[in-house]
Amino acid sequence: MSLSEIISNYNDYIILGLAGISLLLLVYVIIMSIKQGKLSKKLKKFMTGGTGENLEGQIIARFADIDQLKADSKFLGEELVKVKENLMVTYQKVGVVKYDAFKEMGGKLSFVLALLDKNNSGILLNSVHSSREGCYTYLKEIIKGESFLELSEDEKKALNQALSSSNFME
Numbered sequence: 001m002s003l004s005e006i007i008s009n010y011n012d013y014i015i016l017g018l019a020g021i022s023l024l025l026l027v028y029v030i031i032m033s034i035k036q037g038k039l040s041k042k043l044k045k046f047m048t049g050g051t052g053e054n055l056e057g058q059i060i061a062r063f064a065d066i067d068q069l070k071a072d073s074k075f076l077g078e079e080l081v082k083v084k085e086n087l088m089v090t091y092q093k094v095g096v097v098k099y100d101a102f103k104e105m106g107g108k109l110s111f112v113l114a115l116l117d118k119n120n121s122g123i124l125l126n127s128v129h130s131s132r133e134g135c136y137t138y139l140k141e142i143i144k145g146e147s148f149l150e151l152s153e154d155e156k157k158a159l160n161q162a163l164s165s166s167n168f169m170e
Helices: 003-009 011-047 052-088 153-163
Strands: 093-099 110-116 122-130 134-143
Touching: 003 011, 093 153, 110 153, 122 153
Parallel strands: none
Antiparallel strands: 093 110, 110 122, 122 134
16 A cells, blocks of 8 residues: 555544644634733733833832841941940839728828839839828838838838739840
């Protein structure tokens, strides 16, 4: 059998095969056209209102903004360190006890205020109210949670409140 006879016998199959390949290529071209259209829309949206030069200027401006944000962030970080350092020496722990200095007076007009820093050092402020003689205020120094002077029960309560305070910054 010669080549021309083989081709003529399988002519129908060859035509069907070529038609199938053409159909697949047509589907592929349609898919590529859709994708190219979407890409063109994205590019048009990206370039709207600007030229290549404007786009370059916008990119440079964004990089300048990023550099400024980095500088601001560094500055704020340094300021935050200073604030934390200052907070370590401020009074952060507080204890308050109100009491009646003279049992016959009533009203709990006297109070003890304990103010401590992070290291449990600070002051005890005791204000004793006497209606006849006025108000007397006493101050006692607290170092590392202890006083060198004897403390009353109310002063001990206020000091313990401040020592047990947990809402301070470390």
